[in-house]
Amino acid sequence: MADDKHNAQAYWQANLRLIIISLVIWTVVSYGFGILLRPLLAGIEVGGTDLGFWFAQQGSILTYIALIFFYAWRMNKLDKEYGVDEE
Amino acid sequence: MSQFAINMIFVVGSFALYIAIAIWARAGSTKEFYVAGGGVHPVMNGMATAADWMSAASFISMAGLISVGGYANSTYLMGWTGGYVLLAMLLAPYLRKFGKFTVPDFIGDRFYSSGARLVAVACLIIASVTYVIGQMTGAGVAFSRFLEVSSDMGLIIAAVVVFMYAVLGGMKGITYTQVAQYVVLIVAYTIPAVFISLQLTDTLLPPVGLFSEHTQSGVPLLQKLDEVVRELGFVDYTADVDNKLNMVLFTLSLMIGTAGLPHVIIRFFTVPKVADARWSAGWALVFIAILYLTAPAVASMARLNLMTTIYPAGPTADAIQYTERPDWIKNWEKTGLIKFEDLNGDGRIQLYNHTPQFAEKAAERGWKGNELTVNNDILVLANPEIANLPGWVVGLIAAGGLAAALSTAAGLLLAISSAVSHDLIKGSINPNISEKGELRAARISMAVAIVVATYLGMNPPGFAAQTVALAFGIAAASIFPALMMGIFSKRINSKGAICGMLAGLISTTVYIFLFLGWFFIPGTASYENIPANWFFGISPLSFGAVGAMINFTVAFAVSSVTEKPPVHIQDLVESVRFPRGAGTAVDH
Known part of the structure; x- marks a missing residue:
């Protein structure tokens, strides 16, 4: 039982770590590149405008998709590693 | 056909x-x-x-x-x-x-x-x-x-x-x-x-x-x-x-x-x-x-496309004659979603941004104000036409x-x-x-x-246009934080959650009402809804995020000075965190 508890604790910590990493990326692409840091990216030209504009209208959405699939793949693997998956 | x-x-x-x-x-x-x-x-x-x-x-x-x-x-x-x-x-x-x-x-x-x-x-x-x-x-x-x-x-x-x-x-x-x-x-x-x-x-x-x-x-x-658009006085x-x-x-x-x-x-x-x-x-x-x-x-x-339709020879040349307007403009005029008013009487459709900064240029070209009003909503619907x-x-x-x-x-x-x-x-x-x-x-x-x-x-109700702001505000300020805290914290108890949800709900609706009218009744707004009046420049549409923060803060504060949730609730939180056993949980 103590082992189970330890295991469960470690699984939850791994999940939280993964969420934090993902949400940092989520923040950087949308609020960072797309909004607040846009002036810094102004020099990088993309199709008649700058990289910040691209992130605000396309880049952030593409990153979100990648993030969710990465999270789902990683968590479904962790479920099995820690033996908490559904049979 | x-x-x-x-x-x-x-x-x-x-x-x-x-x-x-x-x-x-x-x-x-x-x-x-x-x-x-x-x-x-x-x-x-x-x-x-x-x-x-x-x-x-x-x-x-x-x-x-x-x-x-x-x-x-x-x-x-x-x-x-x-x-x-x-x-x-x-x-x-x-x-x-x-x-x-x-x-x-x-x-x-x-x-x-x-x-x-x-x-x-x-x-x-x-x-x-x-x-x-x-x-x-x-x-x-x-x-x-x-x-x-x-x-x-x-x-x-x-x-x-x-x-x-x-x-x-x-x-x-x-x-x-x-x-x-x-x-x-x-x-x-x-x-x-x-x-x-x-x-x-x-x-x-x-x-x-x-x-x-x-x-x-x-x-x-x-x-x-x-x-x-710059040539016509609009922001880039x-x-x-x-x-x-x-x-x-x-x-x-x-x-x-x-x-x-x-x-x-x-x-x-x-x-x-x-x-x-x-x-x-x-x-x-x-x-x-x-x-x-x-x-x-x-x-x-x-x-x-719209600009090219109105100014076929470019924005520096003359606008199109009203009598030569394409069929789609005629179709949408019937619905009232496109309106034309010939302010300077030249029979042409001048579409531009009539601002003080642009006044000199407008006067030069003999324009007396924007003459075509196009409702945002028709863009996608009229696109094929x-x-x-x-x-x-x-x-x-x-x-x-x-x-x-x-x-x-x-x-x-x-x-x-x-x-x-x-x-x-x-x-x-x-x-x-x-x-x-x-x-x-x-x-x-x-x-x-x-x-x-x-x-x-x-x-x-007169407020139909503003209601989406309310729906998002409420979902953001009351439901999302309650669900998230329910999963990620074992310490939040019933008093904290209820106070938090009410604080988020009330602060958000009050902020929206201040600018859009109390209970959306026209004319009852406490402040005119313009950026200069917004507190810290936060528009009523953007307040949901602030309401959510208020919800989190209140829920944590109240929970920390009141009792811990009972053990079976802490076990419930523990159980939702682990996928095993989801199949059986359904048949209740």
Whole structure:
């Protein structure tokens, strides 16, 4: 039982770590590149405008998709590693 | 064949399909009615979620908003998609593991309090009812333009169709019709966009076309658009914004609001496993992104097309004669959504931004004010006509707009009726109700919800336009934080959760009322709704994120000075965190 508890604790910590990493990326692409840091990216030209504009209208959405699939793949693997998956 | 006949074929054909699905997918139990039996494939659920989520606002209004606002309105693109990351990581898998039927179910159980459950029911009903009014009026507009019936008549037809598949099939019927509706709406949205992208940039994919060269002028499309609108006194399409705080908070409010909308959350109760809930959120965003990546392309290309229509020889030359205006302008003038007023009497249509800065130039050219008013909402609907596309594309747009409005309306109505039959009737008023009785109660609440929504759609309260702000504000400030704290903290107790939800709800509605009128009654606003009056430059639309922070803070503060939640509740939190055993949790 103590082992189970330890295991469960470690699984939850791994999940939280993964969420934090993902949400940092989520923040950087949308609020960072797309909004607040846009002036810094102004020099990088993309199709008649700058990289910040691209992130605000396309880049952030593409990153979100990648993030969710990465999270789902990683968590479904962790479920099995820690033996908490559904049979 | 006349355009009317073509539209009729598309709309009637799609409706017949929805009704056929409804008859095939009747619900036989409450589990089928509330969560489609819990066996929906994750990809299919992703598609249904996309249709559920993308409303008349996404389909009809969003491209128009971006077209007018340019970069500044990228908030809608990021805000209405970024919420799915939150859903996938912070809510959907755990709520699926919890394995019950409604959002208030979880809040009531986790915070071991029927008070918390009732507050959640109230938030859900306010958010969903305000949202559904917009869908019904959207369906009415689409009907009146394309089928030449009065918009009231259109609304009644729409209501009857929703009634048939939602009351009969519940979540099961809604799921399969939403899949069909997704296909209709995405085909309708992308086909005209591909044509326009080919016309303007010689690029097949609109999202690529957005950043490509404008074939006619040889400069990048966005640069060309900037040059044209600048010449006419508008702000550059790609111009940066000054009030970044407000842009950040507005985006955040839309994201948290999206993740907190009950009709979206309950879609994730229908998949077989926790792992599927995670995949399903990814698939939902893929299907949503197809439209959301196309929309900004449509927005910029349609704006350029409009300008070229009005100024065929370029913005520095004369505008088009009113008598030579194209047919699509004539068609939309009839609906009142395009208006022309010849202010300087020269018989030409001057479309420009009449600001003090531009006054000198306007006087030079003999202009006495902007003469053409174009409603944002017609952009997508008129797109095929502006680009001279064949009649069947127009018919497709009609069916697509209706699919977007009806699929969202059905999802919202299910969220409302399950809150009434499951949380109010079974959860509070009559806990001993039989399975059969509850199913009947669910159907009756659904029918009543449809009648109320139709009535409100026909007689929209004066505040119809502002209601979406309220729906997102409430979802962001009350429902999302309560759910998230319920999963990620074992320390939040019932008192903390209730105080937090009320604080978030009240602060957000009060802030909205201050600027948009108390209870939206015109003329009662305490401050004029202009940026100079907003506290710290935060618009009422952006306040949901602040309300959510207030909710979190109050809930933590109150919980920390009151007792810990009982042990069985801490065990419940522990159990939703681990996927094992989700299958059995469903059969309660």
